[in-house]
Structures are given as C-alpha cells and as structure tokens.
Amino acid sequence: MVMPEALAHIMRTASGYTHAIPLLTACQTGIFAALGRERRSAGALARELGMDERALETVLLALVADGFLTGDEAGFALAPGYGEFLLPDGKRTRASILSHHAHLVPRWARLPEVLRSGEPVVATQDRTPDELRAFICGMANLSRESSLEAAEKLNVGQYRRMLDLGGGPGTAAIVFARANPQLNAVVFDLPDPIEIAREEIAAAGLEDRIDTMAGDFMRDDIGADYDLVYIANIIHMLGPEETEALLRKARAALVPGGTVAIKDFYLDDSRAAPNFAAFFSINMLVNTPRGKSYTRTEVEQLLTRLGFQDLALLSVAEESAILTARKGS
Ligand SMILES: C[S@@+](CC[C@H](N)C(=O)[O-])C[C@H]1O[C@@H](n2cnc3c(N)ncnc32)[C@H](O)[C@@H]1O
Structure with missing residues (x-):
C-alpha cells in the first residue's frame, strides 16, 4: 500500500534526528577530519580515535547510506564534493557550525521543559569554552x-x-x-x-x-x-x-x-x-x-x-x- 503523503511527511520529519545526530557526531568527534586525511578501515579509525570498532562501523555505514562517506573493502573515505564543507580546514568549511549544532541537540531535547517554564535551558554565560569556540567560529563559517x-x-x-x-x-x-x-x-x-x-x-x-x-x-x-x-x-x-x-x-x-x-x-x-x-x-x-x-x-x-x-x-x-x-x- 502506498503511504499517504501526510504520513510520509510525519515519519520523514520525526526521524530527522536519526540522520542529523550521526552527521553532527562525526564532525564533532573528528571522524570526518581523520577520513579527510586518508581512507581508513573501521578498525584502524577506531584505534586512532579511541572508539569501539563495532559502534564506529555502524555509524560509518549509516553515513555511507546517507551519501556523506563512501565505503568499500579498502575502507571509508569522504564522499566526493563533501570535504570542502566537512573538513575543519576546508575552503568553505561548516565544521564549527556543525559542532555548534551538536551542542544544541541536548538543549532542543528539553523543549517540553521550555514549553512549561518559558525559560531557556542554559544561560549564555554557562557555555563551556568548547561550546563558545564552536559557536563563535561557527558564526565565521556562516x-x-x-x-x-x-x-x-x-x-x-x-x-x-x-x-x-x-x-x-x-x-x-x-x-x-x-x-x-x-x-x-x-x-x-x-x-x-x-x-x-x-x-x-x-x-x-x-x-x-x-x-x-x-x-x-x-x-x-x-x-x-x-x-x-x-x-x-x-x-x-x-x-x-x-x-x-x-x-x-x-x-x-x-x-x-x-x-x-x-x-x-x-x-x-x-x-x-x-x-x-x-x-x-x-x-x-x-x-x-x-x-x-x-x-x-x-x-x-x-x-x-x-x-x-x-x-x-x-x-x-x-x-x-x-x-x-x-x-x-
Ligand atoms: C549570532 S552571533 C553573531 C556574530 C556576527 N555578528 C555574525 O553575524 O557572524 C551573536 C554575537 O553577539 C554577541 N553578544 C551577545 N550578547 C552580547 C552583549 N550583551 N554584548 C556584546 N556582544 C554580545 C555574541 O557573543 C556573539 O558573538
């Protein structure tokens, strides 16, 4: 049965976070930066970044599915055309603004609380130095x-x-x-x-x-x-x-x-x-x-x-x- 457009719209939007979070995490944790230097297997990358190989491979395969990476027996690499945006030193980098988005995700998840209180979840002055740098350098990206x-x-x-x-x-x-x-x-x-x-x-x-x-x-x-x-x-x-x-x-x-x-x-x-x-x-x-x-x-x-x-x-x-x-x- 064909999914009604209204239902497709709801399900597409509802699952948006499942695509956004792996993308933001790969940027924030240095996965893209490492793959931008050279093609790697999941095992080699896991050792380099101190990550669990099974967990990393699961995320890398999903990023291949979404077209941000390519993957074959030789390992994983950035998909053609993405490096200039995803690498921290890319010519048109958006790496800092993506890290800033990664910091925003847990705040948006507290929207039910904000709806009750009408108050922001974190005071601006409570940003960590990492959050501040990602925000300010993200502004430069944009x-x-x-x-x-x-x-x-x-x-x-x-x-x-x-x-x-x-x-x-x-x-x-x-x-x-x-x-x-x-x-x-x-x-x-x-x-x-x-x-x-x-x-x-x-x-x-x-x-x-x-x-x-x-x-x-x-x-x-x-x-x-x-x-x-x-x-x-x-x-x-x-x-x-x-x-x-x-x-x-x-x-x-x-x-x-x-x-x-x-x-x-x-x-x-x-x-x-x-x-x-x-x-x-x-x-x-x-x-x-x-x-x-x-x-x-x-x-x-x-x-x-x-x-x-x-x-x-x-x-x-x-x-x-x-x-x-x-x-x-
Ligand atoms: C969204 S950023 C915009 C930065 C820049 N104008 C741009 O478009 O790239 C907002 C800026 O306002 C600054 N800001 C916020 N409150 C401020 C205040 N009370 N006095 C001075 N600057 C402030 C922040 O530190 C931040 O750099």
Missing part, C-alpha cells in the same frame, strides 16, 4: 560568504568608519575592510569572543584598520562617529525592548546621514514563513530569555519610530536579509 555578498549589496566602498556590533569573530569587518581599503572598523563583542576576533583580525593582517572593543552592548559605551553600524544576527537574541534599546544606541553612535544595516532571518507577516526563520525562533526560545525571529514589518516599524529614514531590504545568502536605514542629516 558569515564568510554572506559578508562578501553583503559588502557588495551595501556598497561598502562608500563608508569610512564602521561598527560591527556583536561582531563575534569579526568576519564582516574583515570582509568589508578587504573590500574597501579606506575603511576602518571596530568589532564590539563580549570579552571571550573578542579574543577570537583578535586572532582572526591578526590572521587577516588587518590590525592597523580593525580595532576591537570588549563589553556588553546593552550596558557599555559602543563608540561614536560611525557612518555604518552593522548588526548581523543579533536582534534575534534579544526581546523587543532590548532590540529597541540597542537600535536607539546604534542610532546615537552614527554620524548624521549614517547607515544602520540589520542582517537577520526575517519572518513574513504570517510569522510562519520562511520555514527556516520559523524554526530558528525555537532555537532562540531554547537558548535565550526573550529572543525570537522578528518579522520584517516589526523591524521596519521600529526603525521608523526611532527616526530612521530611507528603509531598504537587501537579500543575502543563508536565509538572511539586510534591512538598511539612514539617520537623517
């Missing part, structure tokens, strides 16, 4: 390509002094500074992520044009006289009142005529689409006290209320869009 696109769409050549507010590893500041040799930037973030930003800025050789400021953007001074304040993937962590306070602060930090650019996963007015933004809102429910995916309309209305002008929307990769607005002169 933002590298979208920042290239943002630099072009924002026409960053017109700016001279930007603030990358909650800039994490400073990816946007680095990409924008490379695109515009006249640009000076400040990356503002909490003290631990700022350490990672400093490493990235030094690796890019841009210490002369990119400064860092460590602090809490809700409480501390964020500097002034910027002609661009870039706020990427930040407001979804904040409740409406905090978002308003932060945008007010961003406005005060801009020169007259300066631009605020807010990159996020905006919902449409139905608040149930796009699909990614609707589900991302659950991530914020589980991980932050008041965060959520905002509708584009909510943010446009807020910007207008705060006195911003000339609102525009630019779409960029990885499910995002950038809302821009100008502080009147």
Whole structure:
C-alpha cells in the first residue's frame, strides 16, 4: 500500500534526528577530519580515535547510506564534493557550525521543559569554552560568504568608519575592510569572543584598520562617529525592548546621514514563513530569555519610530536579509 503523503511527511520529519545526530557526531568527534586525511578501515579509525570498532562501523555505514562517506573493502573515505564543507580546514568549511549544532541537540531535547517554564535551558554565560569556540567560529563559517555578498549589496566602498556590533569573530569587518581599503572598523563583542576576533583580525593582517572593543552592548559605551553600524544576527537574541534599546544606541553612535544595516532571518507577516526563520525562533526560545525571529514589518516599524529614514531590504545568502536605514542629516 502506498503511504499517504501526510504520513510520509510525519515519519520523514520525526526521524530527522536519526540522520542529523550521526552527521553532527562525526564532525564533532573528528571522524570526518581523520577520513579527510586518508581512507581508513573501521578498525584502524577506531584505534586512532579511541572508539569501539563495532559502534564506529555502524555509524560509518549509516553515513555511507546517507551519501556523506563512501565505503568499500579498502575502507571509508569522504564522499566526493563533501570535504570542502566537512573538513575543519576546508575552503568553505561548516565544521564549527556543525559542532555548534551538536551542542544544541541536548538543549532542543528539553523543549517540553521550555514549553512549561518559558525559560531557556542554559544561560549564555554557562557555555563551556568548547561550546563558545564552536559557536563563535561557527558564526565565521556562516558569515564568510554572506559578508562578501553583503559588502557588495551595501556598497561598502562608500563608508569610512564602521561598527560591527556583536561582531563575534569579526568576519564582516574583515570582509568589508578587504573590500574597501579606506575603511576602518571596530568589532564590539563580549570579552571571550573578542579574543577570537583578535586572532582572526591578526590572521587577516588587518590590525592597523580593525580595532576591537570588549563589553556588553546593552550596558557599555559602543563608540561614536560611525557612518555604518552593522548588526548581523543579533536582534534575534534579544526581546523587543532590548532590540529597541540597542537600535536607539546604534542610532546615537552614527554620524548624521549614517547607515544602520540589520542582517537577520526575517519572518513574513504570517510569522510562519520562511520555514527556516520559523524554526530558528525555537532555537532562540531554547537558548535565550526573550529572543525570537522578528518579522520584517516589526523591524521596519521600529526603525521608523526611532527616526530612521530611507528603509531598504537587501537579500543575502543563508536565509538572511539586510534591512538598511539612514539617520537623517
Ligand atoms: C549570532 S552571533 C553573531 C556574530 C556576527 N555578528 C555574525 O553575524 O557572524 C551573536 C554575537 O553577539 C554577541 N553578544 C551577545 N550578547 C552580547 C552583549 N550583551 N554584548 C556584546 N556582544 C554580545 C555574541 O557573543 C556573539 O558573538
């Protein structure tokens, strides 16, 4: 008997974790990194990684079944085309963001608890150093390509002094500074992520044009006289009142005529689409006290209320869009 589409949909979605968890685990435990170096048998890999051979082979065979690995008598290897994304040093690596997802799985599993309490399961400050590094470096994985696109769409050549507010590893500041040799930037973030930003800025050789400021953007001074304040993937962590306070602060930090650019996963007015933004809102429910995916309309209305002008929307990769607005002169 043919399975009704509704039932197929339910069963496909319900078993999604059985595919996600082996993929995330293989990334997090170094299985992909080891297989990227050379083809191995399950036994050789188990000895190298200190794993149980029977358990490892079971997982490797499932990863072959899903197309991430190939496997034959000579052993297991990464499937063609996957190395650049799955290896930590791959050109378009997503290794850190996959490790970050691995850390999120046990939190999402506590959704029943969150539904009762309305509270996040872990306070941000309780992240372990490994979790923090995977999160911040995961942001670099995601933002590298979208920042290239943002630099072009924002026409960053017109700016001279930007603030990358909650800039994490400073990816946007680095990409924008490379695109515009006249640009000076400040990356503002909490003290631990700022350490990672400093490493990235030094690796890019841009210490002369990119400064860092460590602090809490809700409480501390964020500097002034910027002609661009870039706020990427930040407001979804904040409740409406905090978002308003932060945008007010961003406005005060801009020169007259300066631009605020807010990159996020905006919902449409139905608040149930796009699909990614609707589900991302659950991530914020589980991980932050008041965060959520905002509708584009909510943010446009807020910007207008705060006195911003000339609102525009630019779409960029990885499910995002950038809302821009100008502080009147
Ligand atoms: C989702 S990440 C976005 C990073 C970067 N803007 C990007 O798009 O790649 C959010 C960033 O906000 C920072 N952050 C969160 N709360 C903050 C606060 N109160 N003050 C300063 N930075 C904060 C986090 O440390 C993290 O780097």
